Amino acid sequence: MQVAGAMLAAACAWGCSPPAVAADRDPAPPAQVTAGALLRALALDPAVAERVLALDPERISDRAVRETLALAPAPRIINLHGSVPLVTMRPFAEFLIAMGYPAERLRNPHDGSLSYSSHTDSRALAGKLAWHYEREGMVPMLIGHSQGGMLAIKVLQDLAGASGDRIAVWNPLADEPEPRFTIVDPLSGAERPVVGLRVPYASALATGSLMRVLLGQWDMVPRLRSVPDTVEEFTGFFIEWDPIAGTFAGAAESNPYRPTGTAAVRNVTLPADYGHLSLPLAAHLAANPATRAWVSGYSPRGERAALPAGEDLDTRNILHAADIWYSVKKHWCLEAQRLIRAQRTATVSSR
Numbered sequence: 001m002q003v004a005g006a007m008l009a010a011a012c013a014w015g016c017s018p019p020a021v022a023a024d025r026d027p028a029p030p031a032q033v034t035a036g037a038l039l040r041a042l043a044l045d046p047a048v049a050e051r052v053l054a055l056d057p058e059r060i061s062d063r064a065v066r067e068t069l070a071l072a073p074a075p076r077i078i079n080l081h082g083s084v085p086l087v088t089m090r091p092f093a094e095f096l097i098a099m100g101y102p103a104e105r106l107r108n109p110h111d112g113s114l115s116y117s118s119h120t121d122s123r124a125l126a127g128k129l130a131w132h133y134e135r136e137g138m139v140p141m142l143i144g145h146s147q148g149g150m151l152a153i154k155v156l157q158d159l160a161g162a163s164g165d166r167i168a169v170w171n172p173l174a175d176e177p178e179p180r181f182t183i184v185d186p187l188s189g190a191e192r193p194v195v196g197l198r199v200p201y202a203s204a205l206a207t208g209s210l211m212r213v214l215l216g217q218w219d220m221v222p223r224l225r226s227v228p229d230t231v232e233e234f235t236g237f238f239i240e241w242d243p244i245a246g247t248f249a250g251a252a253e254s255n256p257y258r259p260t261g262t263a264a265v266r267n268v269t270l271p272a273d274y275g276h277l278s279l280p281l282a283a284h285l286a287a288n289p290a291t292r293a294w295v296s297g298y299s300p301r302g303e304r305a306a307l308p309a310g311e312d313l314d315t316r317n318i319l320h321a322a323d324i325w326y327s328v329k330k331h332w333c334l335e336a337q338r339l340i341r342a343q344r345t346a347t348v349s350s351r
Contacts (some may be wrong), residue, residue, distance in 0.1 A: 019340050038137050039343045048072060050240060052333070060329040062296040065100040069329070074105045076132055076140035077328065078125070080148025081280070082116045088115035089145055091280050092321075096142070098286030099295070099325055101332070109172050118147040122154040122164060127170030127177065130194040134169075134183040135250040137342070138335045142202040143324060145280055146245070149204025150220055153227070159197050160228035160260075167194040181336075187342040195232070196256040200331040203235040203324055204257070206276050208245025229261040235327060236265070237320050238280075266300065266342040270319055282321040284314050291315060298322035 051068045060069065077096065081091035092112035093106045106114055133139045144152035158167060168177040185192045209221050227234045236257035238247050247255075252267040259265045285291040290308040297305065300323055307315055 076136035082146030095282035149207030
């Protein structure tokens with residue numbers, strides 16, 4: 001509890017509650033988005049498109065990332081750091097970049113940073129997801145550490161209607177709301193609300209109820225482990241003994257993340273020697289050929305390969321880093337395939 005107490009004091013220094021959505025300023029005027037504009041503007045070499053469509057999303061090699069996926073559109077990834085960013089999610093973003101993910105898709109368009117604050121309004125973040133989808137044709141993925149994981153879950157629940165049936169579209173460039181609650185779906189061309197938008201992949205790293213109680217986030221305690229249908233796939237990571245999160249041995253079985261409907265949800269337990277604050281530190285795994293190869297070949301299905309071994313080989317945080325990279329590659333591929341197929345369908349329909 002001494003560790004948690006120190007965390008609480010530091011967190012309150014940063015602000016125990018997310019800032020309220022500003023209501024005393026005029027919303028930014030929405031840019032005009034026309035139906036089908038994104039699909040018409042999508043320029044992708046036909047040979048690359050064929051290679052993307054031929055990929056098996058669950059078997060993406062390092063070579064396939066370099067030679068195929070890197071040439072295709074990619075969803076944004078919003079990396080949310082914890083309540084006290086002693087270590088932000090920047091090192092984890094740097095790991096993803098080193099493994100081959102486009103750096104531009106990891107940067108906050110407002111300030112260029114590689115890590116997003118978890119002290120923000122969940123409805124504003126949900127509105128940003130809609131803004132990006134309308135303009136890019138792909139809903140961003142969410143990866144949250146500690147309180148960042150809580151915020152990711154809260155966003156999913158907001159998109160499912162937990163905070164009402166209207167969420168404003170939020171411009172991430174100006175960091176301001178737009179005076180509308182609907183977007184033009186870039187794939188179908190139809191008008192649709194922000195509520196109901198579906199995220200391809202989200203994960204929560206070491207997110208527990210203890211800090212929700214200490215930080216006064218009471219409303220999230222009973223629903224922290226509820227994963228709605230507004231995400232296709234969700235992975236929750238627990239450290240076997242984590243006094244900051246308040247989770248202990250068996251937590252993934254006794255209090256797991258649960259789907260409220262059809263979302264694919266996995267619960268993963270990390271070894272007790274993994275540190276809560278240091279979970280984002282993963283860039284070293286991409287730099288070493290042995291750990292990089294293990295991460296690239298990892299799959300959550302079947303028997304796990306033995307961890308790479310060697311003198312002075314640093315394998316810290318390799319388990320969750322590899323698991324998240326597997327899911328990121330998978331949904332990068334699926335979203336790119338979806339966009340390509342939508343473009344082809346639209347081209348045929350316009351003839």
